[in-house]
Amino acid sequence: MDATVTKRWLLARLYEPEQTIVDCRFTLGKPEAGRESYEQEHIPGAVYLDLEHDLSSPAGEHGGRHPLPDPQVLAARLAKLGIGNDSRIVAYDDECGMNAARLWWLLRYLGHENVFILEGGFSAWKAEKFPVTDHQPVRVPSTFEPKVQPQMLANVDEVRQVSEQTVAATSSSPSALPVLIDSRAGERYQGKEETLDKKAGHIPGAVNYFWKNTQNEDGSYKSAEQLVEHFAGLDKDREIIVYCGSGVTACPNILALEKAGYRKVRLYAGSWSDWISYSENLVATGEK
Incomplete structure (x- = not known):
């Protein structure tokens, strides 16, 4: 069901x-x-x-x-x-x-x-x-x-490793790395605005899939077929780690991913607000 x-x-x-x-x-x-x-x-x-x-x-x-x-x-x-x-x-x-x-x-x-x-x-x-x-x-x-x-979670150390490896990867590198998904609005992902957290931007190497884009105007979720199209750029065989600002709006994105047939999906529960609490963690801005 x-x-x-x-x-x-x-x-x-x-x-x-x-x-x-x-x-x-x-x-x-x-x-x-x-x-x-x-x-x-x-x-x-x-x-x-x-x-x-x-x-x-x-x-x-x-x-x-x-x-x-x-x-x-x-x-x-x-x-x-x-x-x-x-x-x-x-x-x-x-x-x-x-x-x-x-x-x-x-x-x-x-x-x-x-x-x-x-x-x-x-x-x-x-x-x-x-x-x-x-x-x-x-x-x-x-x-x-x-x-x-516990397999449903990813911690900050794992996310840091994935981020570093993703940034260091080249077009010829194997595509076995987990994908980091930022669930926030594009303006926050790009670092253009930030009203909730102390730093603006995103985790280096993360891609942006705004969580509200998985829904119809009436607040219902899009069909499985529509969500498959929405996430078409993601390989279903790769692991996916999802985050947002504080681990809340990542959850509807996880639901949508699972509805689209993705099974290797984990939550970075602390999300962006946890990431920036470590001074050594890098911050990216812009489209990538």
């Missing part, structure tokens, strides 16, 4: 007991806005998970603006909300799916595959006049045992 579900699919299964709906709405710069929106109205039965309090660890010197949460801490939080190893999770947000994709990736990182993203998010659901409520459900705690998948 696809990693995304339609509004009508969810409507037909809204009250199935094995399912947990998770509201992931969050606005950068307005950390309380997501929870406030949830408390005002949300999809019936939905619980709330906050990007910074639940789906990230506190930021430190390294690790980026949104470090990954400790697996045991996240597992305990999920269990408290009634999410168990047998649960089906449907996540949504109102930010083109980027926070929902963060939860989607994290659950798979914990070994839980039965997780999906609602196409279009909350506004699209409400626009269809589908039910909303301000009632917060009482959840019976469950048990969630994480089975961490």
Whole structure:
């Protein structure tokens, strides 16, 4: 089954007991806005998970603006909300799916595959006049045992090595190196503007695939065929390491890559904000 579900699919299964709906709405710069929106109205039965309090660890010197949460801490939080190893999770947000994709990736990182993203998010659901409520459900705690998948991650040392080897490679070099993908908007990748991090530019050797270009205007993901065309310049046999500003918007790009048939995809979780926290790391600007 696809990693995304339609509004009508969810409507037909809204009250199935094995399912947990998770509201992931969050606005950068307005950390309380997501929870406030949830408390005002949300999809019936939905619980709330906050990007910074639940789906990230506190930021430190390294690790980026949104470090990954400790697996045991996240597992305990999920269990408290009634999410168990047998649960089906449907996540949504109102930010083109980027926070929902963060939860989607994290659950798979914990070994839980039965997780999906609602196409279009909350506004699209409400626009269809589908039910909303301000009632917060009482959840019976469950048990969630994480089975961490470390192969889904790339650390800064690996990324540094790939960057150096990519820059040093020539046209005659073997093309077995992993591909570094920068998921941010072109202006940030090129170093023309930067409003979130202390340095502008990109990791040397990375190529730019803006995450929002994987979606249609209504916030739904493009079809598998369209995504195959979108990523046509990438070899499916090569490993791909995806990053963004802080490890969040890389996740919808990972979802899109997998939908297009790429299977060797990893996340550099600290991403650009982690990369620039090391003074020895080089910074590139421009188109390449």
